[in-house]
Amino acid sequence: MGGCASKDKAKTETPGVNGSNTPAPATNEDDVKSEETMVDAAVLEKLEAGFAKLAASDSKSLLKKFLTKEVFDNLKTKKTPTFGSTLLDVIQSGLENHDSGVGIYAPDAEAYTVFADLFDPIIEDYHGGFKKTDKHPPKDWGDVDTLGNLDPAGEYIISTRVRCGRSMQGYPFNPCLTEAQYKEMEDKVSSTLSGLEGELKGQFYPLTGMTKEVQQKLIDDHFLFKEGDRFLQ
Structure with a gap:
């Protein structure tokens, strides 16, 4: 992965919080919604060609289902304000892989608002009717101090695992991360974790320098994703 599809040319840094080069996120929804700047002509050309091929295909993806010509024309010139992500960054995977089930990835947090005309119906369809106005129910973990042994005889539970994934503030999401940003994030995370x-x-x-034996063990233990997911290339 080498960063956003629409970022082939040199990028300029946007001054951020406290004078840093980390872009500051949009302050409110109106700031995000009003963001519409010039999209590079090469990006528009790729979008038009990709949309035409998708429309003519027999793809069953949610992208094709909800990316109508009206929605496409409304979104193709929009960019997210902080990282400048375009519609191409959102739908590139689905344009190249017509057998995708969904076909879109959010390149950054603001994309969910800027490209809401596409994200909202896809999310609602994928999650069986979960609308943009719906809310996650309140958390209720019960009394964790009195949680007993769920399988005292060891007859049913082989293993348990709690796994979480988080994005780091000040960076785009996976589809638009550059190699330098991955390295920077790795340095920050490893430095913080080493103090625990x-x-x-x-x-x-670290992923770099890992032996094949260690890599396979982490895959077998479900800590590491397998390589070769073409939908993320």
Whole structure:
């Protein structure tokens, strides 16, 4: 992965919070919605060609289902204000892989608002009617201090795992991350995790320099994703 599809040319840095080069996010929804700047002609050309091929295909993806000509024309000139992500960054995977089930990826957090005309109906369809006005129900973990052994005889539970994924503020999402940004994020995360002690202390595995044996063990233990997901290329 080499960054946004629409960022082939040199990028300029946007001054951010406290004078840093980390862009500051839009302050409110109106700022995001009103953002509409010139999209590069080469990007528009790729979008038009990709949309024509998708429309003529027998793709069953949610992208094709909801990317009507009206929606396409409304979104093709829009960009997210902080990272400048375009519609091409959102739908490139679905344009290149007509057998996708969904066909879109959010390149940054603002994309959900800027390209809401596409994201909202796809999310609603994928999640069986979860509309943009719906809310996640309140959390109720019960009394975690009195949680007993769920399988005292060891007859049913083989293993348990709690896994979470988070994005880092000040960076775009995976489709638009550059190699330099990945390295910068790795340095920040590894430095922070190395300071943990006690039951929180663990081992950090950098992806670069990892032996095949360690890589396979982490895959077998479900800590590491397999390579070769063409939908993310």
